[in-house]
Amino acid sequence: ETGVTQTPRHLVMGMTNKKSLKCEQHLGHNAMYWYKQSAKKPLELMFVYNFKEQTENNSVPSRFSPECPNSSHLFLHLHTLQPEDSALYLCASSQSMGGLSGTEAFFGQGTRLTVV
Amino acid sequence: AQKITQTQPGMFVQEKEAVTLDCTYDTSDPSYGLFWYKQPSSGEMIFLIYQGSYDQQNATEGRYSLNFQKARKSANLVISASQLGDSAMYFCATLGAGSYQLTFGKGTKLSVIP
Numbered sequence: 645e646t647g648v649t650q651t652p653r654h655l656v657m658g659m660t661n662k663k664s665l666k667c668e669q670h671l672g673h674n675a676m677y678w679y680k681q682s683a684k685k686p687l688e689l690m691f692v693y694n695f696k697e698q699t700e701n702n703s704v705p706s707r708f709s710p711e712c713p714n715s716s717h718l719f720l721h722l723h724t725l726q727p728e729d730s731a732l733y734l735c736a737s738s739q740s741m742g743g744l745s746g747t748e749a750f751f752g753q754g755t756r757l758t759v760v
Numbered sequence: 761a762q763k764i765t766q767t768q769p770g771m772f773v774q775e776k777e778a779v780t781l782d783c784t785y786d787t788s789d790p791s792y793g794l795f796w797y798k799q800p801s802s803g804e805m806i807f808l809i810y811q812g813s814y815d816q817q818n819a820t821e822g823r824y825s826l827n828f829q830k831a832r833k834s835a836n837l838v839i840s841a842s843q844l845g846d847s848a849m850y851f852c853a854t855l856g857a858g859s860y861q862l863t864f865g866k867g868t869k870l871s872v873i874p
Contacts, residue, residue: 653803675860677860684866685866686764686863686864686865686866686867687805687851687862687864689861689862692860692861694860699860700860700861702861732803734803734805736805738860748795748807748810749805749807749862750807751797751804751805751806751807752804753802753803753804754803754804756803
């Protein structure tokens with residue numbers, strides 16, 4: 645059983661819909677991440693939160709809006725998405741940022757998003 | 761900037777045999793870490809093994825070992841005694857000291873044949 649849980653596992657949404665992805669970690673970690681995995685492309689980091697503060701936004705379009713209410717929960721709010729946004733969205737957490745010791749990230753199972 | 765290159769899009773290995781998955785990296789950081797993750801069809805990225813750039817010995821974790829050759833900037837993953845459950849995508853990644861962004865390669869799809 646993974647320590648990082650993502651819901652839903654699958655999501656199909658229209659371009660005018662608004663939906664949210666949820667991530668919860670039970671590992672006591674301080675950093676949480678959203679990654680996007682598209683077909684035949686390396687994982688792309690989208691957002692980073694450290695102690696609930698957003699520390700990175702990798703030029704992600706504003707139709708993706710993250711929210712981190714506490715260090716255990718992370719959301720990705722979606723609105724007016726495009727078909728090219730269809731991908732696997734992975735949440736991850738790590739104990740710390742910056743140091744190399746104990747920085748391995750633990751991932752959830754992802755949400756497979758299809759935009760129609 | 762960091763870059764990971766995995767040149768093998770797909771690999772086949774006979775069950776119980778060993779297999780090496782290639783990974784080369786490019787980084788300007790003097791101190792960095794190298795990671796391998798496994799991604800089965802379920803989607804979850806599973807952490808396998810970590811190697812620090814200043815570690816004197818190659819990392820090992822059960823059937824996984826990392827063949828770290830710093831001068832060649834390579835960090836190949838060796839899986840011994842392959843099992844059917846090892847069939848998955850395998851990703852190499854790097855992280856610079858002071859950074860929080862893992863840089864991933866494109867992955868290698870490993871198929872274990874009975």
